[in-house]
Amino acid sequence: MFIYTLVNVVTFRRKIYDEYNDEEVELTKEETKLIRRLLKGKAPHAEFDPYEPYVYWFKWDDAKHPLSNAPEPKRRFIPSKWESKKVVEYVRAIRKGLIKFDQPKEEPRFYLLWGDDSSSSERNKHLSYIPPPKPKLPGHEESYNPSLEYLPTQEEVNSYQLMYEEDRTKFIPKRFTSFRSIPAYENAIKDSFERCLDLYLCPRVQKKREININPEFLKPKLPSRKDLRPYPVTCYLEYKGHEGAVLSISVEPLGQWIASGMKIDGTVRIWEVETGRCPRVWEIGEAVQHVAWNPLSELPVLAVSPGADVLILNTGFGNEEEQKKVKELLRIGTPTNSDDSDDMLSFLSWLQDEKHDCIRLRHYRTVSSVEWHRKRRLSFYSDNVIVGSKEGKLSWFDMDLSSKPYKTLKCHPKDITNLAFHRSYPLFASCSDDCTAYVFHGMVYADLNQNPLIVPLEILRGHISSDGRGVMDCKFHPKQPWLFTAAADSSIKLYCH
Numbered sequence: 001m002f003i004y005t006l007v008n009v010v011t012f013r014r015k016i017y018d019e020y021n022d023e024e025v026e027l028t029k030e031e032t033k034l035i036r037r038l039l040k041g042k043a044p045h046a047e048f049d050p051y052e053p054y055v056y057w058f059k060w061d062d063a064k065h066p067l068s069n070a071p072e073p074k075r076r077f078i079p080s081k082w083e084s085k086k087v088v089e090y091v092r093a094i095r096k097g098l099i100k101f102d103q104p105k106e107e108p109r110f111y112l113l114w115g116d117d118s119s120s121s122e123r124n125k126h127l128s129y130i131p132p133p134k135p136k137l138p139g140h141e142e143s144y145n146p147s148l149e150y151l152p153t154q155e156e157v158n159s160y161q162l163m164y165e166e167d168r169t170k171f172i173p174k175r176f177t178s179f180r181s182i183p184a185y186e187n188a189i190k191d192s193f194e195r196c197l198d199l200y201l202c203p204r205v206q207k208k209r210e211i212n213i214n215p216e217f218l219k220p221k222l223p224s225r226k227d228l229r230p231y232p233v234t235c236y237l238e239y240k241g242h243e244g245a246v247l248s249i250s251v252e253p254l255g256q257w258i259a260s261g262m263k264i265d266g267t268v269r270i271w272e273v274e275t276g277r278c279p280r281v282w283e284i285g286e287a288v289q290h291v292a293w294n295p296l297s298e299l300p301v302l303a304v305s306p307g308a309d310v311l312i313l314n315t316g317f318g319n320e321e322e323q324k325k326v327k328e329l330l331r332i333g334t335p336t337n338s339d340d341s342d343d344m345l346s347f348l349s350w351l352q353d354e355k356h357d358c359i360r361l362r363h364y365r366t367v368s369s370v371e372w373h374r375k376r377r378l379s380f381y382s383d384n385v386i387v388g389s390k391e392g393k394l395s396w397f398d399m400d401l402s403s404k405p406y407k408t409l410k411c412h413p414k415d416i417t418n419l420a421f422h423r424s425y426p427l428f429a430s431c432s433d434d435c436t437a438y439v440f441h442g443m444v445y446a447d448l449n450q451n452p453l454i455v456p457l458e459i460l461r462g463h464i465s466s467d468g469r470g471v472m473d474c475k476f477h478p479k480q481p482w483l484f485t486a487a488a489d490s491s492i493k494l495y496c497h
Contacts, residue, residue, distance in 0.1 A: 232495035261288030388416030
């Protein structure tokens with residue numbers, strides 16, 4: 001039995017099915033060898049030698065009568081005289097302009113985005129006749145004797161009558177036994193009349209509309225920049241002394257001093273605005289994220305935020321009475337325990353810093369910004385908000401008008417780092433990582449029917465990019481139309497009018 005199965009397996013491997021004759025054919029050993037050679041890419045016959053020597057049938061050594069013993073013609077090695085004459089004729093025709101080459105069609109560099117295509121030259125090449133649109137061909141449901149699946153039931157017909165006219169189907173299939181039983185179309189006269197009106201009132205003629213609009217009229221009418229002076233234009237003074245990126249600056253309320261905070265060495269410096277002299281330097285030891293000067297001139301203190309702390313520093317300016325008040329304020333007494341104070345101690349703690357002779361406010365998280373509370377509004381932008389995004393967009397929000405931006409300006413190609421507005425002049429500015437500061441004129445009118453006026457004035461340049469960062473902060477002078485900018489190149493610049 002085992003030998004029988006082995007024989008059957010061998011014979012089964014040699015059998016193939018012939019679809020044409022519908023039978024199984026058993027291959028012989030020679031046929032299987034032939035198929036295997038074909039699968040390997042060899043010649044089907046084993047006797048074939050692919051590397052046998054080539055026989056030169058038309059050339060041999062003892063040849064006495066060659067196939068052709070004619071000499072080489074002259075045209076193979078002498079230039080043609082008639083071709084040279086023909087080339088000369090073509091050259092003369094080209095010079096006289098008798099032969100013109102097809103020049104490549106140049107695409108226009110500028111084109112009308114909202115222009116009318118009817119005035120273009122390409123449209124004029126085509127026919128002015130506009131054929132009517134072709135109606136949809138009738139289907140099985142529009143037959144006079146449709147199939148039963150196309151016929152609606154009485155419930156469906158009643159539901160069609162309850163629909164609105166615009167939602168209702170235009171045609172309801174019906175079944176008739178013959179053509180003679182089909183009634184006349186009830187709206188034939190009405191449709192013919194409406195079609196005549198369409199042909200009379202709407203002729204298919206292409207009208208050439210020529211509208212000449214001066215593009216200057218489309219521009220918004222803005223006042224001249226000369227009429228909006230003064231505003232910062234040129235760099236007047238540069239304050240140097242930091243060794244790294246200056247993250248924040250703040251101007252004294254009287255405009256005599258300016259404070260700056262640095263990231264790398266963690267120093268806070270005070271500069272004299274008019275001379276650039278640096279009388280005070282504090283070494284904090286951490287990166288200073290923000291500095292803010294007290295808006296009250298009789299209390300010359302400075303708030304600094306390094307890490308999770310806020311330091312209230314005594315600048316040392318002012319007379320003896322003012323310094324006496326500052327020292328009394330910066331001295332912490334023995335706190336009294338209460339229920340509310342116990343809850344606040346987990347979030348905020350007041351400490352006396354002996355190193356800098358100041359107050360240290362310790363938070364449980366990193367402090368990113370510091371601002372002083374103001375009792376009264378010092379700007380006419382009270383009902384307007386200016387927001388800068390990382391996409392370089394500047395948005396003006398009118399709180400009385402809408403929650404959506406009144407105006408959006410795409411001025412900076414990189415992230416906007418800070419915005420500033422002037423307290424007395426109608427000026428606001430924005431700074432970005434592209435090492436520029438934009439100055440705008442923004443006027444808000446008392447008349448609610450008149451929209452705010454926004455005019456771009458100047459682009460202030462001069463800073464150099466460092467580690468991909470540009471201008472980090474900008475502040476206006478409290479009394480003069482001057483702008484201070486601090487950048488990552490460790491410099492502070494003053495731009496004047």
